[in-house]
Amino acid sequence: MDNIKSLIRENILSLSPYSSAREEYSGTEGIFLDANENPFGNLNRYPDPNQYRLKQILSSQKKVNLENILIGNGSDEIIDLVQRVFCEPKEDAIIVCPPTYGMYQVYANINDLKLIEIPLTNDFQLNSQAILAQKAKVLYLCSPNNPTGNSLENLEFIIKNFNGIVFLDEAYIDFSNQPSLIEKVKKYPNLIVSQTFSKARGLASSRVGIAYANASIISFLSKVKPPYNVSKLNQESAVNSLSDETMFKNNIALIIKEREKLKSALLEIAFVTKIFPSDANFLLVEMEKSDEVFDALIQKQIITRNRSSVVKNTIRITVGTPKENELLMYTLQLIADEKSIIYR
Numbered sequence: 001m002d003n004i005k006s007l008i009r010e011n012i013l014s015l016s017p018y019s020s021a022r023e024e025y026s027g028t029e030g031i032f033l034d035a036n037e038n039p040f041g042n043l044n045r046y047p048d049p050n051q052y053r054l055k056q057i058l059s060s061q062k063k064v065n066l067e068n069i070l071i072g073n074g075s076d077e078i079i080d081l082v083q084r085v086f087c088e089p090k091e092d093a094i095i096v097c098p099p100t101y102g103m104y105q106v107y108a109n110i111n112d113l114k115l116i117e118i119p120l121t122n123d124f125q126l127n128s129q130a131i132l133a134q135k136a137k138v139l140y141l142c143s144p145n146n147p148t149g150n151s152l153e154n155l156e157f158i159i160k161n162f163n164g165i166v167f168l169d170e171a172y173i174d175f176s177n178q179p180s181l182i183e184k185v186k187k188y189p190n191l192i193v194s195q196t197f198s199k200a201r202g203l204a205s206s207r208v209g210i211a212y213a214n215a216s217i218i219s220f221l222s223k224v225k226p227p228y229n230v231s232k233l234n235q236e237s238a239v240n241s242l243s244d245e246t247m248f249k250n251n252i253a254l255i256i257k258e259r260e261k262l263k264s265a266l267l268e269i270a271f272v273t274k275i276f277p278s279d280a281n282f283l284l285v286e287m288e289k290s291d292e293v294f295d296a297l298i299q300k301q302i303i304t305r306n307r308s309s310v311v312k313n314t315i316r317i318t319v320g321t322p323k324e325n326e327l328l329m330y331t332l333q334l335i336a337d338e339k340s341i342i343y344r
């Protein structure tokens with residue numbers, strides 16, 4: 001896997017990207033009459049198209065170089081960018097391993113790509129042989145996986161042997177004991193690791209995602225991304241969140257503690273049949289009559305995610321505040337006591 005360029009679409013190889021005003025003059029002092037901005041106001045100037053300050057902090061915290069980092073408008077933008085850089089519509093394929101995050105497939109449909117599905121095994125692990133037997137430009141892996149919650153094994157073996165780009169989605173890695181594979185982008189030229197500020201950093205509303213990869217991949221993704229893809233407010237919110245690591249760690253520790261508490265409490269509920277192992281901030285819970293329980297929870301204004309269509313008889317429950325989790329458990333017990341409603 002040494003020639004990344006051979007995987008890139010021809011029109012992207014030869015693309016001259018839009019050169020924005022802030023790209024052509026990046027100084028901060030002076031009278032700016034170059035970008036047709038309004039001279040009055042607080043948010044009147046375009047944001048830094050290279051998100052320099054944010055990348056600088058990430059670079060020192062994660063021990064990777066600036067040129068190995070791309071900032072996206074959420075990691076969803078990065079999922080799409082990768083397809084548009086590498087995959088020719090109507091010709092190329094991506095591989096997904098369901099049950100997993102739905103956006104890989106949605107973007108493949110939008111970008112008119114072929115979709116190869118290699119389902120996870122019964123214990124939600126990768127079917128390595130079946131994956132490596134396929135030909136595709138991009139393989140999407142998610143670890144810890146959404147909606148199952150578990151971490152995937154054998155990742156490095158697949159990255160090493162897959163003849164294409166491996167997009168490793170680490171949206172939930174900060175809740176897990178498993179190490180991130182960020183530093184492996186130095187070793188594997190075909191690896192893209194994506195992370196997000198939406199989950200562990202609590203900034204879902206800010207829309208900030210990150211891709212880590214070798215400099216060549218990052219430069220092609222940068223060429224294709226809209227110049228001002230992340231607003232100034234959102235860049236600042238991400239920078240601010242990185243300045244308080246103690247709060248970040250405490251917050252995660254609390255969520256993990258609550259997850260474990262929730263797990264034991266859920267097992268006490270009569271209709272709960274199984275809780276899948278989770279390294280994330282949610283639990284996939286198997287139960288009798290899951291559709292009815294899901295509806296009954298909504299009746300009581302507790303909104304969970306019905307995942308029965310992808311994993312039989314399950315709902316996915318995000319770990320909330322201690323108070324919210326207590327209310328959830330109280331309500332589930334109530335539903336169990338009113339069994340007649342459910343088992344009618």
Ligand SMILES: *Cc1c(COP(=O)(O)O)cnc(C)c1O
Nearest residue numbers: 074075076101146171196198209
């Ligand atoms: C929530 C989630 C994301 C986050 O996407 P953003 O666009 O960064 O908010 C990415 N991947 C997975 C698997 C997720 O569950």
